[in-house]
Amino acid sequence: MLISLQIEQIAVIEKVTLEPAPGFLVLSGETGAGKSIIIDSINMVLGERASKELIRTGAEKAKVQALFSLDETTCSFLEERGVFGEDGQVLVSRELYRDGRSICRINGELVTAATVKAIAPFLLNIHGQHDNQLLLQSGKHIDLIDGFAKNTKERESCRLAYEEVKTVRNAIEQLKSSEGNAQLMELYRYQLQEIEQGQLRIGEEEELREELKLLEHTETVGQNVGMAYEYLYGNEGAHDAISRALDALGKAAVYDKQLEALSETLEESAALMDDAAHELRNYAETLERDPQVLEQTRSRLEEIRKLERKYGGTEEAVLAYYQEIKDKTEGFENSEEQLLKLQKQLNEKQKRLEEASAHLSQCRKNAAQQLEQAILEQLKSLDMGKMQFAVQFTPCEPGENGGEKVTFLLSSNPGEEKKELSKIASGGELSRIMLALKSVLADADPVGTLIFDEIDTGVSGRAAQKIADKLAGLSQRKQVICITHLPQIAAMADEHFLIEKQEVGGRAATQVSLLGKKERLNELARMLGGVAVTDLTVAAAEQMLEQAEQQKQNNYYF
Structure with missing residues (x-):
């Protein structure tokens, strides 16, 4: 209130x-x-x-x-x-x-x-x-009678059953549509084969770019690594300079023990420098410019980029597209079997919808008799006692509101034909x-x-x-x-x-x-x-x- x-x-x-x-x-x-x-x-x-x-x-x-x-x-x-x-x-x-x-x-x-x-x-x-x-609007009459009959649960059951039927019907239509796309499926098979031959691996493109960068600049890298080694171990290099520094510190430490710690630090630095120089020499020995490897790397990168241009722009996108069309082709190949299964499901869902509609219809018809009598009594009390009121049911294909249309009919006087409210x-x-x-x-x-x-x-x-x-x-x-x-x-x-x-x-x-x-x-x-x-x-x-x-x-x- x-x-x-x-x-x-x-x-x-x-x-x-x-x-x-x-x-x-x-x-x-x-x-x-x-x-x-x-x-x-x-x-x-x-x-x-x-x-x-x-x-x-x-x-x-x-x-x-x-x-x-x-x-x-x-x-x-x-x-x-x-x-x-x-x-x-x-x-x-x-x-x-x-x-x-x-x-x-x-x-x-x-x-x-x-x-x-x-x-x-x-x-x-x-x-x-x-x-x-x-x-x-006769379309609203069905809501009024359901409100009178308190058919909320029955109406919801009908709606849910209809939604299930509609879902299966849509699946069947999509499957039939895909059956008509045999040419598209052939294209998908060609694309699958092309991507499979490419043997893509996520991260490979980045690895190849780094490898190509080194292969294209092997000479420059080798020269600079050699220079670095010479700065460390060449004549008058860092190794000789540190050795002379250690000799000088050793002579000075005879008179001041505090310098011994510095000498130890310098010795550690010399050891680290020796390790670095050793690694540089090993690296330089393994560095080799191989024209054949360079060409293979360039070719593989171009192969990957070609697939990316055609199917998605990245390795991840290409592989995702591959999985998508693979699922579609597999579904197409199994479509006849799936269609039979879906048709069986549709028959079951339609039967359930028909049962729900029949139950809802019976509830409405039971309520209609009570509604007609109650409305007539109310109309009589409103000085419309000669009017005749009836609820008409017209069967239709079962849907979310059941399997019938409901129309309220009225006649102004006994014996006259009952007509829709809009006409009388x-x-x-x-x-x-x-x-x-x-x-x-x-x-x-x-x-x-x-x-x-x-x-x-x-x-x-x-x-x-x-x-x-x-x-x-x-x-x-x-x-x-x-x-x-x-x-x-x-x-x-x-x-x-x-x-x-x-x-x-x-x-x-x-x-x-x-x-x-x-x-x-x-x-x-x-x-x-x-x-x-x-x-x-x-x-x-x-x-x-x-x-x-x-x-x-x-x-x-x-």
């Missing part, structure tokens, strides 16, 4: 707080007062798309906050979806900024608008004129049919609050009173909030809020106020008589309220 709604800086609303009580509440007001903005704000906080154009002129952001109380059933539904109430309540808020940013929170925690939208059906349901049009129902009739459906589906729907946005469109007089009675009866099971322009509906409400536009500080601002007895009489009188409120319209309004109160005391709801 909606406990409170706070709207800030949206269109002509600067700040409005609405605290609806349980039961039946109405909101009324003149055209342009801001009734539609209330609905837009509720849609915004519940995750629907919202334009920055909603932000009030001069404000940097708009904010809507809604607090809901939850019963145990709704708590369970939300917890299954990762949303946990606090003390049986959940607080949803959304801020919209001029730069297009949107920030949503549930109980203060940041969430996405999609998350809020996913849980919205468990918190609040808005019925507008658009919903009447949905009744004309007027706007006012659609409103009452939708209200009948809402009343029937109320017990199956976990949502605690129903909002009706001008459900009275196209009706007046006796039909309007019947709708008022039905809404009041529905409010015994749900919190019902109705935006209306009809006094018959407003009179039946437990609370009446007035939406009006006032000038505050030179600017128009929408205000929402809970009406007391006197203010409510005046508003009902305005709704009855138009602009002028007269003693006659006030008296009529007072009589209307008395009759409504008497009905509620007697619990007299159609």
Whole structure:
């Protein structure tokens, strides 16, 4: 149930707080007062798309906050979806900024608008004129009957079975498509052979580049290695210089023992230098410029680079491509056997889908009889007792929604042919049919609050009173909030809020106020008589309220 709604800086609303009580509440007001903005704000906080154009002129952001109380059933539904109430309540808020940013929170925690939208059906349901049009779309009827029958699990089983069928069908189509590409497979075999002959090894190209660099500069390397050896061991080289230095230090150390340590260090350096010189000599002896090896290295590098140019740019890419086309050719060669296996799987999956569809269909048909009777009773109470209602099932190929199409049929009078709603129902009739459906589906729907946005469109007089009675009866099971322009509906409400536009500080601002007895009489009188409120319209309004109160005391709801 909606406990409170706070709207800030949206269109002509600067700040409005609405605290609806349980039961039946109405909101009324003149055209342009801001009734539609209330609905837009509720849609915004519940995750629907919202334009920055909603932000009030001069404000940097708009904010809507809604607090809901939850019963145990709704708590369970939300917890299954990762949303946990606090003390049986959940607080949803959304801020919209001029730069297009949107920030949503549930109980203060940041969430996405999609998350809020996913849980919205468990918190609040808005019925507008658009919903009447949905009744004309027969494709939506299957959802309504499944909602009435509580076919959630059966419908999910059908969807999963269909997804499995679709997956196998796609695999078969891909396999058949590959069978038609024999020429491509021949190309793959040629490429496999070429790559296999190349005998690629990761890291070989880098090794060959280093080897080629040495082979191409063997003479330069040899000359410099020889020079290095001469600097160490040639005449007047480093070896002779260190020997003379050691001799001099030895003579000096006779007189100062501290020099012995330096002498030892120098001896170690001389030993290291000897090792280095020995390695240089060995290296120089092994260094040889072999034209044949040079040509072989160049040829191998070119072979590797050719494969890389054709198949991927690197050794790793070439080998990955090799594995990819190898898998494809192996799959192609085994395609006939795979096709038989897939066809067997498809038959099994289709049988499972048919079984799931048949079970779902039986559940729907069982529920259809109950729905037809319940709708007829509701239509009778809405002054449409001559109408006949039926649910039609048309078989179709099993899919994610089962193996049939569902269509609601209606006839205005007994004996007449039942036809689709789009061919027979007027706007006012659609409103009452939708209200009948809402009343029937109320017990199956976990949502605690129903909002009706001008459900009275196209009706007046006796039909309007019947709708008022039905809404009041529905409010015994749900919190019902109705935006209306009809006094018959407003009179039946437990609370009446007035939406009006006032000038505050030179600017128009929408205000929402809970009406007391006197203010409510005046508003009902305005709704009855138009602009002028007269003693006659006030008296009529007072009589209307008395009759409504008497009905509620007697619990007299159609």
